Structure formats: C-alpha cells, structure tokens
Amino acid sequence: xxLDGDDRxxxxxxxxxxxxxxxxxxxxxxxxxxxxxxxxxxLLYHYFPTKRDLYVAGLRATADELVERTTTVGQGQAPxxxxxxxxxxxxxHVSAHAPAxxxxxxxxxxxxxxxxxxxxxxxxxxxxxxxSNAGATPLGASVTARPIFxxxxxxxxxxxxxxxxxxxxxRDCPREHVRELLVQLLLATLVAIGAxxxxxx
Amino acid sequence: xxLDGDDRxxxxxxxxxxxxxxxxxxxxxxxxxxxxxxxxxxLLYHYFPTKRDLYVAGLRATADELVERTTTVGQGQAPxxxxxxxxxxxxxHVSAHAPAxxxxxxxxxxxxxxxxxxxxxxxxxxxxxxxSNAGATPLGASVTARPIFxxxxxxxxxxxxxxxxxxxxxRDCPREHVRELLVQLLLATLVAIGAxxxxxx
Numbered sequence: 001x002x003l004d005g006d007d008r009x010x011x012x013x014x015x016x017x018x019x020x021x022x023x024x025x026x027x028x029x030x031x032x033x034x035x036x037x038x039x040x041x042x043l044l045y046h047y048f049p050t051k052r053d054l055y056v057a058g059l060r061a062t063a064d065e066l067v068e069r070t071t072t073v074g075q076g077q078a079p080x081x082x083x084x085x086x087x088x089x090x091x092x093h094v095s096a097h098a099p100a101x102x103x104x105x106x107x108x109x110x111x112x113x114x115x116x117x118x119x120x121x122x123x124x125x126x127x128x129x130x131x132s133n134a135g136a137t138p139l140g141a142s143v144t145a146r147p148i149f150x151x152x153x154x155x156x157x158x159x160x161x162x163x164x165x166x167x168x169x170x171r172d173c174p175r176e177h178v179r180e181l182l183v184q185l186l187l188a189t190l191v192a193i194g195a196x197x198x199x200x201x
Numbered sequence: 202x203x204l205d206g207d208d209r210x211x212x213x214x215x216x217x218x219x220x221x222x223x224x225x226x227x228x229x230x231x232x233x234x235x236x237x238x239x240x241x242x243x244l245l246y247h248y249f250p251t252k253r254d255l256y257v258a259g260l261r262a263t264a265d266e267l268v269e270r271t272t273t274v275g276q277g278q279a280p281x282x283x284x285x286x287x288x289x290x291x292x293x294h295v296s297a298h299a300p301a302x303x304x305x306x307x308x309x310x311x312x313x314x315x316x317x318x319x320x321x322x323x324x325x326x327x328x329x330x331x332x333s334n335a336g337a338t339p340l341g342a343s344v345t346a347r348p349i350f351x352x353x354x355x356x357x358x359x360x361x362x363x364x365x366x367x368x369x370x371x372r373d374c375p376r377e378h379v380r381e382l383l384v385q386l387l388l389a390t391l392v393a394i395g396a397x398x399x400x401x402x
Binding site: 106116120147148150151152154155156157158159160161162163165166167170172173177178180181182184185187188189191192193 | 307317321348349351352353355356357358359360361362363364366367368371373374378379381382383385386388389390392393394
C-alpha cells in the first residue's frame with residue numbers, strides 16, 4: 001500500500017505504539033516492524049532514524065493521551081466525582097498498557113534523559129491541570145498557590161503511580177479498591193495541609 | 202600510599218560516592234577519580250572495570266545505608282514517633298545528596314536495568330521493614346497481610362519519594378512541613394484502608 005508521508009508516519013507510529021505496549025522494548029526489532037508495515041527497513045528509518053526514536057514518539061503520544069483523558073473526564077460533575085473519573089481513566093489506561101507502563105516507570109526500557117523528560121513532562125502537565133482545577137474550586141488560589149499544596153499534590157501523584165505499579169504487578173485486589181484508596185488519600189492530603197475537604201463534595 | 206586490596210576498594214568506593222553525590226554522573230571522569238585517589242587509571246579499572254560499575258557499587262552502598270538508617274531509628278518509641286524519626290532520617294539523607302538523588306530518581310543518570318534494580322530493591326526492603334514493623338503493632342498480621350495494605354503502603358512510599366523530589370527541587374518550604382505532611386498521609390492511608398490509627402499513637 002502506498003501512503004503519503006504524513007499517513008505513513010502515522011501508520012508507523014500507531015504500529016510502534018501497539019507493538020511496544022504489548023512487548024518489551026528489547027524484544028521488538030526494526031526488521032519486524034518494517035515487515036508488519038509492509039515496507040523496507042530503509043523506508044522505516046527515513047521516518048524514524050532509530051528504534052528509540054519510534055519508541056519515544058509513541059511514548060509522547062501515549063503520554064499526551066493519558067494527560068488529556070484523565071483531566072477532561074467528568075466535567076460539570078462535583079470535584080470529587082471528577083477526581084474519581086480521572087482516576088478511573090488513569091487506571092484503565094495503565095491497565096491496558098501494563099507491561100509497557102511498568103517497564104517505563106521502573107527503568108526497564110533503559111531510561112535515558114529524553115524518555116525521563118517525557119515522563120516528567122506528563123507529570124508536570126497533570127499536576128498543572130490538577131492545580132488549575134483545584135484553583136477553580138472554592139479552595140481558591142490563596143490555598144493552591146502555597147508551596148506545600150504543590151508538594152502535597154506531587155506526593156499524591158507519586159502515590160497514584162506507585163500504587164498503580166504495585167497493583168498491576170500483582171493484580172491481587174479489585175481496581176475499585178485501589179481507586180477508592182487514592183480518592184481517600186487525596187481527601188486526606190487536603191486535610192493534612194489544612195484545606196477544607198468540603199470543597200470537593 | 203600503598204593499600205591492600207580491600208582497603209583500596211573501600212577507598213575508591215568512598216571516593217566515588219563522595220564525587221557522584223556532588224556532581225552529575227556525566228561530569229565525573231575516571232581520569233579524575235584515579236588522580237584524586239593517587240593511582241593509575243589501570244589500577245582503578247582493576248577494582249571497577251567501568252565508571253558505571255563504580256557508580257552502581259556506590260549507589261548500592263548508599264541505598265543500604267538509607268534503608269538501615271530510616272528503619273532502625275526511634276526503636277522503643279511509639280510507632281508514630283518511629284515513623285517521624287524514620288522520615289527525618291530519610292529527608293536528611295536525600296537532602297544531603299540532593300542532586301544525585303534527583304538525577305537518580307528522574308532518570309538523569311541514564312538509568313539501566315542494574316540501576317533500576319538497586320532502586321527497586323531499596324523500595325522493596327523499605328516496604329518489607331515497614332510492613333514487618335506494622336505487623337508487630339496491634340494492627341496485627343490480619344490487617345497487614347491484606348493486598349490493599351501493601352498497595353497503600355507502596356503508594357505512601359511513592360508519595361514520600363515524589364514529595365521529597367519536589368521539595369528538594371525548589372526548597373520553598375521548611376523540611377518539617379514536608380515531614381508532617383507525610384506523617385499525616387500515613388495516618389490517612391491507614392484510615393483509608395480501614396485500619397484504626399490509634400495503634401500508631
């Protein structure tokens with residue numbers, strides 16, 4: 001099949017994302033990807049000079065999708081229900097890409113500065129959106145602008161990541177229990193920094 | 202100065218740890234380390250075949266020290282005070298090695314599976330000790346053996362890491378506020394999974 005440049009790039013990106021989400025980075029070869037796309041290795045290299053370039057481009061697209069999904073669901077609902085919906089979206093997403101997510105977060109892909117920057121960029125945007133959503137609640141900017149508020153939410157995001165990795169590694173607990181744990185932890189985080197939790201209800 | 206094998210190895214390890222804790226991995230060269238130790242590059246390579254080997258050996262020693270310090274302080278005190286003392290030890294430790302800690306946790310050292318394994322090993326041992334300390338409280342094994350308890354504590358450890366990194370990156374908040382936030386989060390974690398927090402007091 002002949003495709004023009006943009007379509008071909010999109011096809012390869014989609015193929016790379018699907019492949020890397022199912023198997024580990026080291027297991028996947030450029031030969032195999034070219035074969036699956038029905039093109040030569042040379043043409044694949046034209047779009048993505050190295051396997052890592054394709055991986056990083058796919059990771060970036062996946063991270064964008066994750067940030068978008070988790071922060072736009074539940075609009076118009078009460079803040080606590082938005083949080084719940086966002087966590088559901090997050091847990092669904094990482095659950096659907098569990099081996100890739102665990103490998104990524106635990107350095108199994110041989111993390112480099114570029115990969116680390118994609119992960120940190122996603123964290124920063126998530127945090128920014130959560131802070132901005134919180135600033136729009138009756139909490140107001142006077143609470144959300146305090147350093148301890150940002151540190152507390154960074155911590156909560158760390159808890160979300162770590163609890164997800166543990167859960168996905170063993171799968172010995174229903175997803176809903178993990179989600180409710182994380183909702184309760186967010187409420188507790190707000191209490192710990194002296195913010196009234198009533199704003200979330 | 203002539204040293205026998207074990208002493209020489211210990212000297213080089215101490216030198217490597219001190220150097221890598223102050224500057225980034227890429228900035229440090231084997232030439233410079235050999236010069237500082239007053240030995241040839243060849244002799245340094247005899248003990249540590251690559252710069253990465255020296256780095257990983259140092260990281261392992263530092264991780265052991267961190268686990269040991271944070272889990273043995275405050276013995277004989279009330280559980281909540283042990284937690285507080287452990288967090289103080291943790292925050293002191295990462296604060297004293299802040300650039301190295303941030304680079305390590307954020308992939309800035311070009312994380313590889315061996316480095317990831319050292320970090321994950323330290324997390325696992327910390328978690329195991331915290332679980333075992335909790336099992337010795339009136340909470341008892343029936344609570345601490347539940348998967349959600351382990352997931353919740355993994356999450357809390359993730360919060361400790363992420364909050365520490367945020368705090369060390371900006372230093373715009375007193376250390377005691379971060380420590381108390383994390384103490385309160387642990388209490389909240391216990392409440393969230395239905396454990397009575399009275400056992401910690």
